Amino acid sequence: MSSVPPIAPPPSPAAPVAAPAGAATQAGLPGPLPATPRGNALQWVLAVVAAAALVSTGLLWQKLSGIQEQLARQSADSGALAIEARTMARQAEDLVRETAARLSVAEARVSEVALQRSQLEELMQSLSRSRDENLVVDIESGIRLAQQQTQLTGSLEPLVAALKSANLRIERAAQPRLAPVQRAIGRDLDRLTRAAVTDTAGLLARLDDLVRQVDELPVQNAVAQAAATRRLGAGPATTPAAPSAAPQDTAAWWQTALQRSWEVVRDEARGLVRVSRIDQPEAILLAPEQAFFLRENLKLKLLNARLGVLARQYDSARADLTAATAALNKYFDPASRRTQAAASTLQAAQASMKVAELPRLDETLAALATAAAGR
Numbered sequence: 001m002s003s004v005p006p007i008a009p010p011p012s013p014a015a016p017v018a019a020p021a022g023a024a025t026q027a028g029l030p031g032p033l034p035a036t037p038r039g040n041a042l043q044w045v046l047a048v049v050a051a052a053a054l055v056s057t058g059l060l061w062q063k064l065s066g067i068q069e070q071l072a073r074q075s076a077d078s079g080a081l082a083i084e085a086r087t088m089a090r091q092a093e094d095l096v097r098e099t100a101a102r103l104s105v106a107e108a109r110v111s112e113v114a115l116q117r118s119q120l121e122e123l124m125q126s127l128s129r130s131r132d133e134n135l136v137v138d139i140e141s142g143i144r145l146a147q148q149q150t151q152l153t154g155s156l157e158p159l160v161a162a163l164k165s166a167n168l169r170i171e172r173a174a175q176p177r178l179a180p181v182q183r184a185i186g187r188d189l190d191r192l193t194r195a196a197v198t199d200t201a202g203l204l205a206r207l208d209d210l211v212r213q214v215d216e217l218p219v220q221n222a223v224a225q226a227a228a229t230r231r232l233g234a235g236p237a238t239t240p241a242a243p244s245a246a247p248q249d250t251a252a253w254w255q256t257a258l259q260r261s262w263e264v265v266r267d268e269a270r271g272l273v274r275v276s277r278i279d280q281p282e283a284i285l286l287a288p289e290q291a292f293f294l295r296e297n298l299k300l301k302l303l304n305a306r307l308g309v310l311a312r313q314y315d316s317a318r319a320d321l322t323a324a325t326a327a328l329n330k331y332f333d334p335a336s337r338r339t340q341a342a343a344s345t346l347q348a349a350q351a352s353m354k355v356a357e358l359p360r361l362d363e364t365l366a367a368l369a370t371a372a373a374g375r
Contacts, residue, residue, distance in 0.1 A: 139166040140368045163189050184367035195359045206349050207306045214295050218333045314353045321350050
């Protein structure tokens with residue numbers, strides 16, 4: 001940076017000093033300008049310019065001070081506003097956090113209320129089943145239970161009773177949407193009434209009665225002994241009338257006793273020798289201990305027939321009944337009323353066995369399923 005030479009102050013006009021020309025030349029400085037009118041004007045112009053510069057500088061300085069004060073005030077206001085905005089932002093952030101927490105709690109409660117509402121709706125739907133639906137379900141369960149009983153017993157009575165009860169309940173309900181079910185029940189009832197199946201309960205009762213009667217059936221080689229036993233059993237029934245006449249006529253009582261003894265002796269004597277036609281020698285030659293096994297064998301055949309009826313094996317049951325009839329006609333007395341009654345019972349049991357499939361209630365069950373589905 002170049003140094004600026006100092007400017008010498010102007011000489012005072014009051015005491016002008018004239019420097020010698022030699023001294024100024026020796027110092028290397030220019031000599032004083034001569035005082036001319038043009039130089040004075042220039043000085044005045046410079047003075048005016050300097051004064052104007054000073055004035056403008058002062059004005060600029062004053063304006064700059066005002067601007068600085070205004071900027072300071074605006075900066076202070078901006079700082080206060082920033083602090084206030086920061087405070088408000090912090091408050092807003094806290095409010096947002098609180099609102100978010102409340103919103104999460106409200107959402108949890110809303111979801112819980114929605115879950116409870118769905119559960120209540122399900123409970124109400126389960127509790128508010130209509131009467132028709134309950135009626136359809138009850139009728140279907142009753143018919144299926146009766147069908148199982150029919151399959152077990154072989155009798156159509158449970159099915160008929162269940163269908164009649166269902167028809168009566170539908171008539172009492174008087175619902176038009178159950179009319180197809182009622183018509184289907186009526187058609188199945190007509191089909192059941194026309195169906196012919198084996199009366200399993202009656203057949204089993206007949207077989208049980210036959211099993212109980214086997215021990216009382218007389219065999220062919222014990223006919224005379226059975227007649228004597230019946231006669232001896234009929235004799236004591238008339239004895240109570242004899243003591244009433246004993247005080248009056250003692251001889252009559254002795255005569256009655258002698259007559260009865262004579263009849264017993266006569267029957268025993270006749271039983272010693274008997275002439276009869278023998279068509280089956282093995283029945284006459286049957287030993288007393290073999291008669292026990294014969295009766296037990298007959299019981300087993302009847303029990304096997306009973307099991308065949310329960311198992312719906314009617315062919316096996318018929319074969320057992322045929323074998324029991326053959327044994328009855330071969331080894332037992334055909335002239336006895338008990339034997340004849342047992343033979344007629346066996347024939348009736350064989351005739352009552354019918355191989356027939358139990359009718360199905362597909363139409364009624366289909367109508368109930370349609371009604372339960374609401375169509």
